[in-house]
Amino acid sequence: MPAFPPNAAQTQEPPDVALARAGLEREPYVSNGHNAVWVGDRIAAVIQNPAPTWWWVCLFIALGLAGFTGLGLIYLITTGVGVWGENRAANWAWDITNFVFWIGIGHAGTMIAAVLYLTRQRWATGINRAAEAMTIFAVMCAGIYPAVHVGRVWFAWYLAPIPNGNAIWPNFRSPLLWDVFAVSTYLSVSIMFWYVGLIPDAAAMRDRVQNKIGKYFYAMFCLGWRGSARQWANYEFCYLMLAGIATLLVISTCTVVSSDFSTSVIPGWHGTIFIPYFGVGAIYGGFCMLIILLVPIRQFYKLEDIITLRHIDLCCRFTLLMALLITYIYGMEFFIAYYGGSPNERHTFFYDRIRGPYWLTWYAMIFANSIIVQLFWMKKVRRNPWLAFCIVLVPSVGMWLERYVIIVVSVTRDYLPSSWGMFYPTWVDIMTFAGTFGVFFLLYLLFIRFLPVIAISEVRGALPEANPHHAPVVLAHDAPETDVTEVHHG
Amino acid sequence: MADAVALRPLVVPVGSPLPPNLYAVACEFAGPAEVYHAAEKIRDLGFKWWDCYTPYYVHGLDRAMGQRKSFVPWFTLAGGLGGLVGAFLLVVITSVWVYPMDTQGKPYFALPAFVPILDLVMILLSAIVSILGMTTLSLLPRLHHPLWEWDAFMRATNDKFFVVIEANDPKFNEKATAELLKQLGGTNLTFIGDVA
Numbered sequence: 150m151p152a153f154p155p156n157a158a159q160t161q162e163p164p165d166v167a168l169a170r171a172g173l174e175r176e177p178y179v180s181n182g183h184n185a186v187w188v189g190d191r192i193a194a195v196i197q198n199p200a201p202t203w204w205w206v207c208l209f210i211a212l213g214l215a216g217f218t219g220l221g222l223i224y225l226i227t228t229g230v231g232v233w234g235e236n237r238a239a240n241w242a243w244d245i246t247n248f249v250f251w252i253g254i255g256h257a258g259t260m261i262a263a264v265l266y267l268t269r270q271r272w273a274t275g276i277n278r279a280a281e282a283m284t285i286f287a288v289m290c291a292g293i294y295p296a297v298h299v300g301r302v303w304f305a306w307y308l309a310p311i312p313n314g315n316a317i318w319p320n321f322r323s324p325l326l327w328d329v330f331a332v333s334t335y336l337s338v339s340i341m342f343w344y345v346g347l348i349p350d351a352a353a354m355r356d357r358v359q360n361k362i363g364k365y366f367y368a369m370f371c372l373g374w375r376g377s378a379r380q381w382a383n384y385e386f387c388y389l390m391l392a393g394i395a396t397l398l399v400i401s402t403c404t405v406v407s408s409d410f411s412t413s414v415i416p417g418w419h420g421t422i423f424i425p426y427f428g429v430g431a432i433y434g435g436f437c438m439l440i441i442l443l444v445p446i447r448q449f450y451k452l453e454d455i456i457t458l459r460h461i462d463l464c465c466r467f468t469l470l471m472a473l474l475i476t477y478i479y480g481m482e483f484f485i486a487y488y489g490g491s492p493n494e495r496h497t498f499f500y501d502r503i504r505g506p507y508w509l510t511w512y513a514m515i516f517a518n519s520i521i522v523q524l525f526w527m528k529k530v531r532r533n534p535w536l537a538f539c540i541v542l543v544p545s546v547g548m549w550l551e552r553y554v555i556i557v558v559s560v561t562r563d564y565l566p567s568s569w570g571m572f573y574p575t576w577v578d579i580m581t582f583a584g585t586f587g588v589f590f591l592l593y594l595l596f597i598r599f600l601p602v603i604a605i606s607e608v609r610g611a612l613p614e615a616n617p618h619h620a621p622v623v624l625a626h627d628a629p630e631t632d633v634t635e636v637h638h639g
Numbered sequence: 640m641a642d643a644v645a646l647r648p649l650v651v652p653v654g655s656p657l658p659p660n661l662y663a664v665a666c667e668f669a670g671p672a673e674v675y676h677a678a679e680k681i682r683d684l685g686f687k688w689w690d691c692y693t694p695y696y697v698h699g700l701d702r703a704m705g706q707r708k709s710f711v712p713w714f715t716l717a718g719g720l721g722g723l724v725g726a727f728l729l730v731v732i733t734s735v736w737v738y739p740m741d742t743q744g745k746p747y748f749a750l751p752a753f754v755p756i757l758d759l760v761m762i763l764l765s766a767i768v769s770i771l772g773m774t775t776l777s778l779l780p781r782l783h784h785p786l787w788e789w790d791a792f793m794r795a796t797n798d799k800f801f802v803v804i805e806a807n808d809p810k811f812n813e814k815a816t817a818e819l820l821k822q823l824g825g826t827n828l829t830f831i832g833d834v835a
Contacts, residue, residue, distance in 0.1 A: 185694065185695070185798060186797065186798045189694075189797055189798070310729060310733070316738065317738065317740070318733045318734075318737070318738035318740070320734075320740060320742055321730045321733070321734050321752070321753055321756050322734070322742065322745050322749045322752035322753070323742070324755075326756070327755040327756060327759075330755065330756050330759040330760070331755070331759055334759045334760075334762060334763045337763060337766075338762065338763060338766045341766050341767070341770055342766075345770060345773070349695070349796070352796045353694070353796040353797060355796075356793040356794070356795075356796045356797065357796075357797070372774065372779040372780035372781070373779055373780050373781030373782060373783075373784065374779065374796075375692060375781075375784060375786065375795065376692050376693055376694060376795050376796055377690040377691065377692050377777075378678075378690055378691040378692070378693060378697070378700050378701055378704055378706070379690055379701075379704075379706065379777065380777040380779070381693065381696045381697075381700075381701070382701040382706055382709045383709045383710075383711050383772075383773045383776045383777045384696070384773060384777065385696050385709075386708075386709035386711040386712060386773070387709075387711045387769050387770060387772070387773035390711060390712055390715040390765075390769045391766060391769060391770070394715070394762055394765055394766045394769070395766075397758075397762055398759075398762045401755065401758050401759060401762065404755070405755050405759075408755070606694060606695040606696070607695070609694060609695040610695035610696050610697075610698075614670070614671070615671055615695060615697065615698075616671070616698065617671045617672045617674075617675035617676075617697055617698070617699060617700065617703075618672070618699075619672070
């Protein structure tokens with residue numbers, strides 16, 4: 150008996166079988182055969198090397214942009230919600246559009262980190278940290294809007310279940326209160342999930358950095374992690390539990406956010422399809438944002454062997470899948486409007502959406518979300534990161550347009566024609582929204598500078614050599630001459 | 640006398656005079672397979688107070704060490720149930736008895752409308768309690784540990800694998816245990832002492 154199972158080179162296989170076998174073999178998670186030490190060095194180098202010039206340039210741009218949100222909010226709070234374009238017809242407009250847009254981007258991060266972990270998609274180890282960070286910062290951007298759109302933000306604490314002297318209490322039967330619970334729980338649990346994932350990596354950074362402040366910061370951050378097998382056993386179970394909890398939570402949150410709409414009676418909102426609709430839309434927009442983040446990171450920090458072309462390819466495939474699902478849902482909305490027989494629903498879809506004053510938005514949405522992504526059927530496109538980057542910019546805009554169509558087109562044309570109207574954003578609307586991108590990228594840039602952007606210990610654990618039962622493959626020219634199987638040289 | 644004790648080094652290679660307050664004998668292994676097989680042998684010899692240190696989770700190592708399944712999922716369950724019951728009481732007591740408010744003709748006790756709140760508080764509490772369970776069972780947070788006196792141990796989070804057998808173990812014997820680790824293939828055999 151040979152010591153190792155004979156491989157293709159040892160057992161003389163016909164060339165077509167060998168070719169088929171090669172085709173079935175999965176690409177490794179880390180390409181070019183790098184080992185665990187290289188993985189740690191390369192990821193830690195992002196933090197330990199001096200910040201590159203582009204990082205400083207991006208940081209200042211993001212900081213400047215974030216200032217717009219700050220100014221917009223100060224102006225709003227000191228003056229009143231009248232500075233936004235909202236009016237009697239459109240009580241909700243950009244505020245809730247932007248809220249749903251950002252919270253959706255968050256959902257994809259949880260989806261990648263938790264659902265792909267539960268389903269044992271180990272390739273996701275390379276991108277889950279980046280995705281979780283995206284979740285947290287996107288939810289922070291989302292959280293700005295529900296907090297300030299109440300008008301008098303200094304009364305926002307009424308939303309919290311705190312005993313008070315006013316003899317009032319939050320109405321737990323209201324979807325808007327569910328929203329408060331959903332968003333705050335989502336943010337809290339996302340931070341916890343992300344933090345637990347970071348503990349072993351922070352310990353690795355503690356043992357690696359030389360400067361005293363850095364060492365102190367990472368030592369505190371990792372809670373004194375030592376990597377003992379007893380700790381790892383508890384840790385892995387905790388991570389598994391949190392992945393399950395986060396999966397449940399992402400479904401709950403998108404259900405609650407969609408319930409803000411579907412529990413009302415506005416035509417175009419009052420539909421049971423809203424829960425999967427928001428879930429799919431969220432994951433779609435989030436995968437687009439993830440590709441936008443990963444492509445520059447892998448390029449500029451030379452992480453191409455960890456965030457491989459296969460990772461980009463798989464993200465593009467997810468994007469395509471979500472595009473097909475959302476196209477189905479767009480179609481199903483029209484079908485139900487036709488089949489349901491409500492004249493108001495029919496008017497909303499067959500007149501307002503496609504021929505009404507906002508018709509251009511609807512066609513732009515269909516082009517961006519359903520059509521352009523069909524390019525991802527081609528492997529060459531999926532494996533070209535910068536091309537994929539340019540393509541997903543379009544559905545990123547498209548997903549914002551989708552929320553705009555759902556919200557503004559529906560509320561400006563409800564049951565009573567005398568209250569119909571139009572919505573026009575003001576400069577405060579535009580400035581505040583543009584600034585949220587600054588807030589998001591500012592936080593993200595700080596994250597990649599100070600914390601490992603890729604889960605070091607998880608990528609190491611997914612390497613073949615990390616398996617204690619892993620036997621190195623014996624190449625034909627390395628095999629001992631005395632082996633009983635016939636050895637072919639060359 | 641006390642000063643003399645403090646000056647004795649806490650970390651010494653096996654063979655030198657023992658450090659004060661001997662904590663453990665430790666050694667290094669090159670890879671996960673080596674530490675895995677060593678762990679199986681140490682488990683079979685009946686050691687209890689010992690541990691392996693790895694830079695990443697080595698699958699099956701907990702079983703090779705003879706550990707029981709982690710207790711963390713029970714914390715998750717307890718947190719979830721606690722959150723569910725707590726949220727139910729909060730919502731029902733305030734909505735039905737303390738601050739009954741007639742809004743949109745909805746009943747005071749509207750269980751379907753309470754479900755999202757119950758669900759979300761349950762999730763929040765189960766996540767918090769899972770993490771508290773994990774840190775408690777792992778004896779974290781921790782500001783100091785005798786092993787951190789050992790410079791070689793800095794690589795436990797990078798590329799080296801360690802086995803540490805504590806002096807507390809009933810089967811521990813300085814010479815025999817060090818010899819055992821050597822036979823199992825451990826290198827860089829070291830005695831670790833503790834302050835105070």
